[in-house]
Structures are given as C-alpha cells and as structure tokens.
Amino acid sequence: MAEKIALQTLIDRSIRNMGAGIHSVVKESAIEMIKQAYKEGIYVQITSGYRSFAEQNKLYAQGRTAPGKIVTNAKGGQSNHNYGLAIDYVLLSADGKKALWTVNEKWRRVAQIGKSLGFSWGGDWKSFKDYPHLEMMGGMTLSQLQAGKRPVLVSLLSNKVSAKPIKTTPVKSSPSKSTSKPKTSTSKKTNNLPAGILKVTKPLTKGSAVKAVQQALASIYFYPDKGAINNGIDGYYGPKTANAVSRFQMMHGLTPDGIYGPKTKAKLESLLNK
Ligand SMILES: [Zn+2]
CATH class of the missing domain: 3.30.1380.10 (Muramoyl-pentapeptide Carboxypeptidase; domain 2)
Incomplete structure (x- = not known):
C-alpha cells in the first residue's frame, strides 16, 4: 500500500x-x-x-x-x-x-x-x-x-468552543450599548435550551425558542447567516437555521437532518455548559 x-x-x-x-x-x-x-x-x-x-x-x-x-x-x-x-x-x-x-x-x-x-x-x-x-x-x-477598503478579519481559532458563554435572556434584543464596563463572567451559568422539536415549517416557526437555539449555534460559530443582520439570529426557523443545525450535527456525529430535537439539544448544551 x-x-x-x-x-x-x-x-x-x-x-x-x-x-x-x-x-x-x-x-x-x-x-x-x-x-x-x-x-x-x-x-x-x-x-x-x-x-x-x-x-x-x-x-x-x-x-x-x-x-x-x-x-x-x-x-x-x-x-x-x-x-x-x-x-x-x-x-x-x-x-x-x-x-x-x-x-x-x-x-x-x-x-x-x-x-x-x-x-x-x-x-x-x-x-x-x-x-x-x-x-x-x-x-x-x-x-x-x-475602492481601497480592507476588512478587519477576526480569527475564530483563538477562541475555544467551550469557552464562550452565550446570551440566553433577551427575546427582544435591543441594540447593545457599548460601555467601558468589563463584562461580567457568565461561565457558571447553565444554558438550558428549549425542549421539543424545531424544524422548517410552513409558515415558519418563530419565537424565543428558535432564537435561543440560533444564539447557541452562533456562539460556537454555526451562524444561521453569517454577515447578515445580527448574523441571521432572527427567531425564525427557516432554511438557513436548518442549515446551521445541520452543519452542527454533522460536526458532532449526529444525523445532519437540520431538525432540532433532543439529541441536538443535549449536544449543544454539553458544549455550552462546559
Ligand atoms: Zn476561488
């Protein structure tokens, strides 16, 4: 060989x-x-x-x-x-x-x-x-x-997947104010994601449960729509969210069906709560 x-x-x-x-x-x-x-x-x-x-x-x-x-x-x-x-x-x-x-x-x-x-x-x-x-x-x-502009690219390598806490609270997100106050540590917080099944439906499922899942995915770099407004975290479970779920599933040995269910929830939580 x-x-x-x-x-x-x-x-x-x-x-x-x-x-x-x-x-x-x-x-x-x-x-x-x-x-x-x-x-x-x-x-x-x-x-x-x-x-x-x-x-x-x-x-x-x-x-x-x-x-x-x-x-x-x-x-x-x-x-x-x-x-x-x-x-x-x-x-x-x-x-x-x-x-x-x-x-x-x-x-x-x-x-x-x-x-x-x-x-x-x-x-x-x-x-x-x-x-x-x-x-x-x-x-x-x-x-x-x-026109001569150049982007500032941020490497995702220096961030450990488990080291980044996610924002769980706001359903209605107000534009974040930038203050000089240092961020308080949320590392001890337990992130509990919604139970049940989320998938692409007609009309689209929307709400805080979807948003929580989107935020969780985005916090470990599986953005629903990277570069879009708020990286596509919009509370709608559409094809882009399903795609992010599917990418996450594939990366973690789950069936990449794009449907958020108990296994995906468990895997996400295990990463976020490390
Ligand atoms: Zn090329």
Whole structure:
C-alpha cells in the first residue's frame, strides 16, 4: 500500500500555493481546515490563494484570447483572490498523488469545516457555483475592496468552543450599548435550551425558542447567516437555521437532518455548559 501523505506536506504545499499576499487570518484558518480534515481522513490541498491583478488577467484570458478552458469571469481587481481574501481547494488521494475533483460528501465536509472557521463557500452561491472556492470578506463587498477598503478579519481559532458563554435572556434584543464596563463572567451559568422539536415549517416557526437555539449555534460559530443582520439570529426557523443545525450535527456525529430535537439539544448544551 502506498504511504499516506504527511499532514505537513499538505500544509507546506498549501502555504506555497496561497502566496505571500494572502491575508494572515485566511491563511491560518486554511491551515486549521487542512488539519481538521486530515484527522477525518480527508486530504485537502489549497491550490490557489492570492493572485495579483496581472495573474488574474492572465487567468481571464484563458479560454478567451489564450488557449484552454474558461476558468473565471473575473478580470484583474474583480476577484476576491486579488485581495488575499479567497482560497481554492481540492481533495487529494491518500498518497497525495492524485487530485480528486468530484464534489462528494468529503468535499462538502471540507466546506463545512471551512464555514465553521468563518469562510463563506462558493458552493452555496445561487447563480454560479464555485465549489473549490472559500473566502472571508469580513462583511465587505468587492466594490469596497476596489475602492481601497480592507476588512478587519477576526480569527475564530483563538477562541475555544467551550469557552464562550452565550446570551440566553433577551427575546427582544435591543441594540447593545457599548460601555467601558468589563463584562461580567457568565461561565457558571447553565444554558438550558428549549425542549421539543424545531424544524422548517410552513409558515415558519418563530419565537424565543428558535432564537435561543440560533444564539447557541452562533456562539460556537454555526451562524444561521453569517454577515447578515445580527448574523441571521432572527427567531425564525427557516432554511438557513436548518442549515446551521445541520452543519452542527454533522460536526458532532449526529444525523445532519437540520431538525432540532433532543439529541441536538443535549449536544449543544454539553458544549455550552462546559
Ligand atoms: Zn476561488
């Protein structure tokens, strides 16, 4: 049997492929994603990261004025790669010798790990699906980037999942006032989540129970809609909340059906009350 590719080899190749212009938070999050996937027997390599405008223009020419297949619709400055905020990945065979481009469960699993680390995935895009693509825009739009603005990205790596207490109380959330008062510790608080079943219904189920679940998920980075108003914590159990539940379930060995029930409740509570 061929020898398994070393984790460090995957990391080294990926760092090289991401280029020096990659944002440091994007880079360290990508490395963490590779590590987590490796533990599950999934071999990920980053194929591309930062691209200069010139490199992007060359890529744009491919399939148009230069030979090859069209691979991008973005000219220099029009891709999030040009700002060091995006990466592309591929799966490798266990020996590291073959690139596997099939978008299967393993591929989607990598995307889920990436999303839990703060990336948005091109496979979730509505119009043009870009399955290898992951990005961190920090709430910025491409036109803001083009205008010279840059996001402040926050790494999710330095936070331990169990170390972050969640807000349980307010159903009606008032905009948080920023004061200089230090936050009181809530580490001894027990977080009890709602009992019963929550799932996507017609019309949508709404209320404080849904909101509590959304807040719990968001506190461990399974945002219903990262970047949306209040990260999508709106008290409605819609498809995005179901997706967050499903991602959480998948990460924790539960059936990823997107339905909040006793097992999901127990798992969430065990993490939040640590
Ligand atoms: Zn890309």
